[in-house]
Amino acid sequence: MYKLFQGLEDFGFDDLKGQDLDLFSENKNEEEVTKNSVNLDDYIFLKSFVCPVCEREFSERVVKKSKLRILSHDTDLKPVFENIIPAIYDVIHCTNCGYTALTKFFDKIVGTRAELIRQKVTPDFKPKEYPSITLSLDDGIERHKLALYNALVKKAKSDEKAFICMKLAWLYRDKSDKINELLFISAACQGLVASIDSRHPTVCDMDKNTVRFLIACFYKSLGNSQEAYKWLLPLISSKTLHHQTRQRVMDLKYEIQQEKQELEPKKEVQAEEASSKPKISFRERILGVAKD
Numbered sequence: 001m002y003k004l005f006q007g008l009e010d011f012g013f014d015d016l017k018g019q020d021l022d023l024f025s026e027n028k029n030e031e032e033v034t035k036n037s038v039n040l041d042d043y044i045f046l047k048s049f050v051c052p053v054c055e056r057e058f059s060e061r062v063v064k065k066s067k068l069r070i071l072s073h074d075t076d077l078k079p080v081f082e083n084i085i086p087a088i089y090d091v092i093h094c095t096n097c098g099y100t101a102l103t104k105f106f107d108k109i110v111g112t113r114a115e116l117i118r119q120k121v122t123p124d125f126k127p128k129e130y131p132s133i134t135l136s137l138d139d140g141i142e143r144h145k146l147a148l149y150n151a152l153v154k155k156a157k158s159d160e161k162a163f164i165c166m167k168l169a170w171l172y173r174d175k176s177d178k179i180n181e182l183l184f185i186s187a188a189c190q191g192l193v194a195s196i197d198s199r200h201p202t203v204c205d206m207d208k209n210t211v212r213f214l215i216a217c218f219y220k221s222l223g224n225s226q227e228a229y230k231w232l233l234p235l236i237s238s239k240t241l242h243h244q245t246r247q248r249v250m251d252l253k254y255e256i257q258q259e260k261q262e263l264e265p266k267k268e269v270q271a272e273e274a275s276s277k278p279k280i281s282f283r284e285r286i287l288g289v290a291k292d
């Protein structure tokens, strides 16, 4: 920064080296102050729940919905909120017996499935203390994984497991962990494909066109544009889509077409240089792991 002020010696400013010459430090500090002034405790409160598995009362963190403000949505509809990642808190975890589920599924457990939790989760469960009412991204991820394990044990339907996997993929996106994001996108995609043919008109409270759109987004993220386009096609020709959904569908169609055009010349070059060695792509490796 000192060099920016060279040449002012004639004005008497020949000894600026000791001074704070960071032109933009004030702005940075202002941003820091704004950031630090957000107290996440203001967004969270403790609420009492009665566990449907052990029937004991416990407290859980709940986000004040009235304080949430959506800034934007990612292509696959993941909402981005101001100041907070509310998805971190979208799990209810009984600290007595270990039963854990996403908020929307917590009470929806019948007797035989609750018995499975008592038999296969509770005996091994060790309660974990969290130091504060606010949770970190890693805390949110581990609690979602616990919900996924509970869903597996209680033999939950594919849509519940798919929804948890989608939430985990999004949390890993917030953490900028691409490998784990794709791992869970792959699992969510498999689960949604398995769920969409059910007679129920919705999947995890989402209408089936929304689910088709998500599947298309997930296939695109996994590098399978052909499959993505296949799921997008009925939406492109649909006459009943909401204006906003139609715009998202057309945006995704454009992205897939752009990607295809960018890949075509590379494919031609690769074909010329093709060696006898079969190559496994990064995304195929991820898909392989998810199938295991």
Ligand SMILES: [Zn+2]
Binding pocket: 051, 052, 053, 054, 055, 056, 094, 095, 096, 097, 098, 099
């Ligand atoms: Zn319990």
